[in-house]
Amino acid sequence: MRITCIGGGPAGLYFALLMKKADPAHQVRVLERNRAGDTFGWGVVLSDQTLDALREADPETAEEISDAFNHWDDIAVHFKGRSIVSSGHGFCGIGRKKLLNILQARCEALGVELVYEADVPDDADIDADLIIAADGLNSRIRQKYAATYQPDIDLRACRFVWLGTTKLFDAFTFDFQQTQWGWFQAHAYRFDATHSTFIVEAPEDVWRAAGLEAMSKEEGIAFCEQLFAKVLDGHTLISNASHLRGSASWIRFPRVVCKTWVHHNDRGTPVVLMGDAAHTAHFSIGSGTKLALEDAIDLARDIQAHGTLPTALDAYQATRSIEVLRIQNAARNSTEWFENVERHARLAPEQFAYSLLTRSQRISHENLRLRDARYVGEFERWLAAQSGVDAQVPPMFTPF
Secondary structure (H helix, E strand, O other): OOOEEEOOOOHHHHHHHHHHOOOOEEEEEEEEOOOHHHHHOEEEEEEHHHHHHHHHOOHHHHHHHHHEEEEEEEEEEEOOEEEEEOOOOOEEEHHHHHHHHHHHHHHHHHHHHEEEOOOOOOOOOOOOOEEEEEEOOOOOHHHHHHHHOEEEEEEEEEEEEEEOOOOOOOEEEEEEEEEEOEEEEEEEEOOOOOOOEEEEEHHHHHHHHHHHHHOOOHHHHHHHHHOOHHHHOOOOEEOOHHHHOOOHHOOOEEEEEEOOOOEEEOOOOOOEEHHHHHHHHOOHOOOHHHHHHHHHHHHHHHHOOOOOOHHHHHHHHHHHHHHHHHHHHHHHHHHHHHOOOHHHHHHHHHHHHHHOOOOOOOHHHHHHHHHOOHHHHHHHHHHHHHHOOOOOHHHOOOOO
């Protein structure tokens, strides 16, 4: 089979190497518009469950990725002078550039053709049996065939900027700062031996009121450094988005949902959306890269399992779309929670942290107990005490 992947991010690279590994006779090519060493963003997050899926799909790649991971179990919530920590969450961080380098090297070792600085505006000149459109959030392929894919793009209410820092966080850290304009929050996690990701977010009206729209990129970074000085502990914030100027580095998160992921072009070739081109999940649940890699795993597996490509594509879309929707629903809940920090901030720190930990509705009270019985026990005792009960009582049995 002749396979061309448009886009050399995690989805395109991982699908390419899985297909070449499955059958060395496949002619697999990846077209990437940037240079080999270029990447944007800082670290990415994967769960222990995703790591297990990678080990099953390609142990060699999984081992290299695991060796480069920074693993943590704790989530720390800093709010109104309090720091509340819950454990047992099982996440891993890795630098986006490091992840891409591992996938690129594995592709080359297997014989995948990697073509850099190949800006492909569409699929018109691609002669292949299967085209993977893994060309990212602003996919030009998705736009070209919008009548088929029927994308629904919802720009969310907060502005955020993706930064890095040399401050090494021991836990996935949420830091909330109240200003005269409203609340700002930081999402921070370590991803290698020298750096952490540091995302700053605020509702658009708060962002505008603070004057960030009119600031240069450097002024905006200085504003964030001052605002989060305590948690940064003397460390600076760093941007690697040299291609952006002024407030352009602050964006609104686009939630992308497509009705279908497969289009047949004028040649009759299936053009399949994958990764951010097909769907997005808000960074607050750290599932964008997870979904991209799992897209690649599922499609490669379906192609091996089914006798014909059309049957495989039908199976891929039918099963994968359900899993993606489940994650996107959780991500929507999480997104809306962070869009409404002003409302949650009326809670006591104990309730605020508990609300944050259960915001996606994927983690129930008892799920949280399985992860960290100590934390849940302390919260239950605190909550019962608010009703005059001196005991550890599940919330549903606490008196009004």
